[in-house]
Amino acid sequence: MSVLCDPQQNYILRALSPHEFESIAAELELVTMSCAEVLYEVNEKLQYAYFPTTATASLLCGLEDGTSVEVAVVGSEGMLGVSIFMGGETALTQAVVHSTGHGYRISAKTLREALTRSGGRRSGTLQQLLLRYAQTLIVQMAQTTACNRRHSVEQQLCRWLLLNFDRMHSNSLTMTQELIANMLGVRRESITEAARKLQRAGILSYRRGHIEVTNRAELETHVCECYSILKKESEQLLIDLLAA
Numbered sequence: 001m002s003v004l005c006d007p008q009q010n011y012i013l014r015a016l017s018p019h020e021f022e023s024i025a026a027e028l029e030l031v032t033m034s035c036a037e038v039l040y041e042v043n044e045k046l047q048y049a050y051f052p053t054t055a056t057a058s059l060l061c062g063l064e065d066g067t068s069v070e071v072a073v074v075g076s077e078g079m080l081g082v083s084i085f086m087g088g089e090t091a092l093t094q095a096v097v098h099s100t101g102h103g104y105r106i107s108a109k110t111l112r113e114a115l116t117r118s119g120g121r122r123s124g125t126l127q128q129l130l131l132r133y134a135q136t137l138i139v140q141m142a143q144t145t146a147c148n149r150r151h152s153v154e155q156q157l158c159r160w161l162l163l164n165f166d167r168m169h170s171n172s173l174t175m176t177q178e179l180i181a182n183m184l185g186v187r188r189e190s191i192t193e194a195a196r197k198l199q200r201a202g203i204l205s206y207r208r209g210h211i212e213v214t215n216r217a218e219l220e221t222h223v224c225e226c227y228s229i230l231k232k233e234s235e236q237l238l239i240d241l242l243a244a
Contacts, residue, residue: 005030005102009053011077012129013104015241020126024114028104033057035174039080039095046091048105049081055101056167058183059093059141068094069148069185070160072140075167077237078133084108085115085130098175098183099168129244136237140230147226148185154194156184158223161204163230165213172212198222 007028008014013021033039033055040046042062050057056075060068071093074080080095089108106114115127147156160183165171177195181188195211198204203219205212213219220227 005053007051007053007104009076010051010079010104011238011241012079012133013051015129015244016126020114023117024106024110024126027106027110029106031103031105033097033101033103035097035100037097039097040091042091042094044091045089046081046084046108048107049079049084049111050095050103050105051079052076052101052103055097055103056099056164057095057097059095060183061093067185068182070183071144072137073098073160073163073167074137077167077234077241078137079130081108082130082134082137084111085127086134098179099164099173129241132240133237136233139233143226143229147224151224151226152194153184153186153190154197154222155224155226156186157191157194157198158219159227159230160184161211161213162216162219162223162227165216166231166234171214171216172210174210176209177206 007025007030008021013028028051031050033050033052039050039057052074053076056073057080058070059072059074059080061071062068081091083089083091115130147159157180160180164173177191178188181191184191195204195206198219199206201218203213203215203222205214
């Protein structure tokens with residue numbers, strides 16, 4: 001395994017006991033996760049679970065008109081393919097990489113076998129860690145739905161940016177306004193207007209698909225309460241994983 005990309009950069013894998021980690025380490029495959037890469041489609045039988053280390057991905061819910069809306073973002077705190085351990089075999093959402101990086105994947109069959117071995121009540125088992133992460137994912141999906149329904153496009157954009165920057169550990173990303181609009185399920189013109197307002201306020205710098213936060217503290221004053229709720233849940237997740 002690459003020293004430059006350690007699987008334990010993923011918080012779930014890091015939280016495993018040495019014995020549990022060693023039991024699956026040989027089955028973890030390092031993969032490059034490229035921007036716009038589709039990891040799996042809705043209703044597709046899941047062949048792999050993915051544990052991002054430096055990449056981030058969106059979970060998208062598709063609609064009949066061919067559009068899709070982001071319901072969650074996943075980074076090094078989590079995994080992609082939760083249906084594998086929730087009793088299903090097919091994906092409920094589409095998973096698309098939106099920030100290039102690396103991660104590790106493991107076959108669905110191998111993960112299920114590992115879960116069978118790690119069953120029981122002992123704290124820190126793989127099964128318990130994944131279920132704890134699933135709780136955070138459900139919270140994110142529920143809060144995102146409420147935010148998209150009740151808050152302004154500017155507030156949604158601020159939330160989306162902050163959640164992504166938190167996972168990227170960076171203040172810049174490469175993403176067109178059109179793609180962000182697709183993620184949020186709003187008109188591109190609405191994102192353009194919101195981005196311009198934030199840029200005029202000295203909060204963002206935007207040029208040719210490159211977005212940089214120039215004043216994060218001020219950005220946080222423009223976001224709705226949804227961000228603080230999701231940030232608190234994510235922070236508690238990391239505390240629970242690191243304490244496992």
